[in-house]
Ligand SMILES: [Zn+2]
């Protein structure tokens with residue numbers, strides 16, 4: 196089992212210290228996770244300490260510790276993102292859409308705005324940004340693929356149709372998609388992406404990876420065993436981890 200979506204710093208709730216890193220790695224061992232990847236938000240760039248992660252990882256030879264980054268994708272940031280990614284040998288980079296035209300749509304207080312908007316056009320705008328993120332060539336994984344459902348507002352059109360071009364871009368550019376279990380703890384109360392999208396992804400042979408989106412150590416690995424079982428139920432036999440930005444396939448035993 197692996198967990199590639201872990202935030203050591205949370206939302207700057209703590210600093211990068213050896214003790215903090217150890218608490219995440221200890222939890223990974225308790226949960227029987229073989230590969231854990233730190234992917235803090237790029238907005239905290241100045242507070243990230245990749246060298247310290249690698250150093251503490253050395254104390255855990257039985258764990259595969261990976262160093263990644265979760266990048267907040269915006270069209271006009273592509274050059275800046277490319278420079279950031281090139282400045283460190285990451286194992287993988289997650290591209291996530293958290294905002295539409297400068298609007299951080301996933302903040303709890305934004306539910307009202309979602310309710311006022313036409314759901315189909317909201318989903319369309321969101322997925323077209325995901326498509327651009329996937330086509331940018333900057334990322335290895337797309338984070339929480341259907342985050343736009345966060346407040347449980349569904350589109351009128353079948354989501355599989357609205358997501359189709361984004362999925363095709365992910366497939367064409369060789370990216371992986373995560374089962375992100377954190378959605379269960381948001382108003383929508385289900386994993387990202389939802390089951391009917393998982394089935395399409397499986398049919399398209401897009402590789403899956405796993406992420407808890409833990410912002411504190413206790414959440415590392417949360418519900419990932421269940422996510423593995425779900426994947427097996429829809430016929431998925433392996434998931435991907437990453438090292439030096441290359442995929443490594445691991446079988447779901
Ligand atoms: Zn995110």
Ligand SMILES: [Zn+2]
Nearest residue numbers: 200202265408
């Ligand atoms: Zn995250």
